[in-house]
Amino acid sequence: MLQYDDNGFYFFALSTLSFYLVPSWYSILQKVFNAFWVNDEKIGAVARTSAEQKKADQLKKSQKGMSVLHSQGFLINVGITLALSMLFVWLLFMVSQDGEVNSFDPFSILEIDHGSDSKSIKKAYRNLSLKYHPDKNPGNRAAEAKFMMVSKAYETLTDETAKENYEKYGNPDGKQSLEVSIGLPSFLLDTNNRNLVLMVYLVIMVGVIPFCVWTYYSDSSKYGEKDVMYDTYSWFHHTLNEHTVVRALPEVLAGSAEFRKRNIPRDADDKKAVSAAVTNVKSLMPKPKYNHPVCVKGNVLMHSHLLRQDVAKVHEEDLKYMLRYSTALIDAMISVCKHQDSIQTAANCIEFGQYVTQAMWTKDSPLLQLPHFTPAEVAHVDKGKVKIGTVQEYRAQAEDQRKGMATFSDLQKKDIANYLHIFPDITVESKVFVDDDEDDNVYEGDLVTIMVTITRNNLADGEKAGLVHAPRFPFPKKEAWWIILGQLKEGKIISIDKVGNSNKKVQHAIKFLAPPQGTYEFDLLIKSNGYVGVDQKLKVDMTTLDNSALPEYKVHPDDAELDDEPTLFEEMLNAHIEQDSDDDDSDEEDSDDEDQPQTEAAKKKEQLRKARQADKDDDDDDSDDEAEEVYADK
Structure with missing residues (x-):
């Protein structure tokens, strides 16, 4: 018999919680481990020159230590995991108190000791049946279920057949293929909790689950390849063409959908900082084509980075946010150019990615990529007798002939040597x-x-x-x-x-x-x-x-013979055709057999007709002879 089983529910709840708690704790411990013991090379916090030291320190600060664990998503997950872990421990405690899943035990149901005599059994049955009788508990499904169990238990202990089945198979109804109980708490049958249960059910089924599905679908439907938003691809298709030059690409990047919420001016200080940045870079950037506040702010911030100008403190995180997604967005630009078959624009997008990485712009000398080099050091190199315009040419010079390092320390000169080894050749x-x-x-x-x-x-x-x-x-x-x-x-x-x-x-x-x-x-x-x-x-x-x-291809004789041999499919097809032919022949024979009786009958009918015709002819001859005799007599 099925019954609501608290202990079964505990086991079910423990199993269900494990599906969340195990991967959640693994993720939490992994993040904690990465925050304190992860290798610096794994997060890219490597300083091969002293110029990279500041960047390495910032990467360690942002990806290691307690700052990593202060993210909102991580803290929410930790809170949920701790709450569910406490529930998990409580369930374990309840199971440890009575961990046996409910089975049919007539003595326990009747609340008597094992081996009780028939008098005790009858007395317990009478008391419990009166207590849980449906007439005394109208509308109480829990009492109704208890009454049925009490009746079944009494029958088991008093009926010889039921008692024998219980002792032999553990069930009064005999051998069962499967013994189960409902792994749900018994309070669900309590009529006092009916409204609460229905309310929770409606909230979960009608509210929580549809909201989660809608949120997931609405978020995932916004993104295409390389986790770039579809609106961004549309924007790139609209703004990029075969005539797009490198100088126009910062504004194209600034209009990406990923930045539209981030770069919207938030307050008066933000707008004031944008205006000041526009004044600083206005003379060095082309006239904007789009005057939307998001495009203007993003365009100005990107030019500030390319021109190596400091940005307002209020914009530091916004610029960092743009640079974080710049690589993926530039790759998306290139894929759009590939779709448009614009090879020169694709090359321009790749060069724009180079400039963004090195914080340089179109008129800057490639020598600015050298550590500690500024326009002053580049100008000093240009004064040399040998014209040097690229890092490769600078590397080809002897160390004692390289210009621009007159004021450098030994550490800075060592950085130059290390960089020249890193720089691709x-x-x-x-x-x-x-x-x-x-x-x-x-x-x-x-x-x-x-x-x-x-x-x-x-x-x-x-x-x-x-x-x-x-x-x-x-x-x-x-x-x-x-x-x-x-x-x-x-x-x-x-x-x-x-x-x-x-x-x-x-x-x-x-x-x-x-x-x-x-x-x-x-x-x-x-x-x-x-x-x-x-x-x-x-x-x-x-x-x-x-x-x-091309020369005519000649088939080898052996290969030609192989071509003549029927394939397995052809053999199967031929066998099927032959079978159909045999069936047709048999049908024809059957039809001949059926036609044979008809031919015999026709022959008999023809013979009978000829016999009748002969008799008629004989009668006619006799009539003629009689007529002749009469005529002769006359």
Whole structure:
């Protein structure tokens, strides 16, 4: 018999809580461990030069220590986990008091000792049946259920068959395939709690669950690929085209949907700080196309970063928020350019990402990437006899000939040496071929492979590239390369991919179908995701031949014989056809057998007709003879 079981409910509740508490405590302990004992390299808090020390300290401060554990989401989760853990402990205590799940025990139901005599059984049954009788407890379902259990228990102890079944199978009804009870607390049957139970049920089913589903759906439906909002993609499709230049991209980035709540001016001080920032950068940025407050504020903050100007304290967190999402948003810009087939704009977006990483702008010298270098040090380098415009040229000089470090300390000079080892020095090679092709010719329709090989000459064998050296970018950024294949003049993109391999030698295969017959010249662009002035551009020539010039393919005799052999499908099909033919033949034979009796009958009928006709002819002859005789007599 089914009954409401408090102990069963305890076990059920413990199991249910475990599904939340186990992963929740694991997440909490992991965050606590990462906050105090995680490796600095794992969070990117590595200072390879003293210029990176401030950035490393900020990363440690933001991702290690008690500050990490002060986040609102973490504290809410801890509060919920502690409350449920206390409930879990209470349930364990209740189970420890009486952890046996309810089973059918007639003595316990009748509240008597095991082995009680029949007199005690009858007395207990009489008292309990009077107490829980439905007539004395109208509308009380708990009392009704108790009365049924008491009646069943009394029957078990007084009826010989029921008693024998109970002693043998543990159930008065005999052997059962499954013995269960309802794992719900008994107070649900109490009529006094009926309104409360219904109210809680309605709140959960009609309020809480639909709200959670709606919240999840509404949040997740806003985001597309790379966790970028759909509104942002629409904005990029609207603002980016084949004529977009690098100087216009800060405003495009500022209009992203991710910043619309963050960058809305909050109060008078915020608006005043925006106006002051506009005054500082107005002469160095193009005229804005959009006057929306969100675009204006984001555009000004981004230009302040690119021009290495200090921002108001009220805007420091807003700028940091924009830089946090800048990498993903710029990647989304590039994907939109790929969709629009705008190769030059895609290259401009990649260069914009370089400028954002290094906190530089279009007219700045690449030498500003060197640690501790300012426009004054760059101007000192320009005064040298040898014209130096790139970091590669500066690295190629002898140490005693390098300008700009006259006022540097030994530590700062050491930083320059370390940086020149970190700064990429790459060699790019390309090879055009067709897989599994014996000759080097490319024919129309072939699957062509262009293998691009990037070799980092600044790394030793077995050494891997680390993070991009970017002291002014507040977040770690892994060194990667954008590989673009297309035609700049025609504005076409064949392939554009981001390769994050950190090995010394990196290979990337670009596959596409060979175009119609002719000679083609493709542009191969290799662009860094974080450094300025290391990009390379190569020409890839390819001649496509007419596929009609291919030699005739001759089938080997053995292969030809194999082609003649029927396949398994054909064998099955033939077998099916033969079976159908046999069925048709049998049907024809049956029809012949059926027609045979009809032919015999027709023959008999024809013979009978001829016999009748013969008799008639004989009668006619007799009539003629009689007529002749009569005529003769006359």
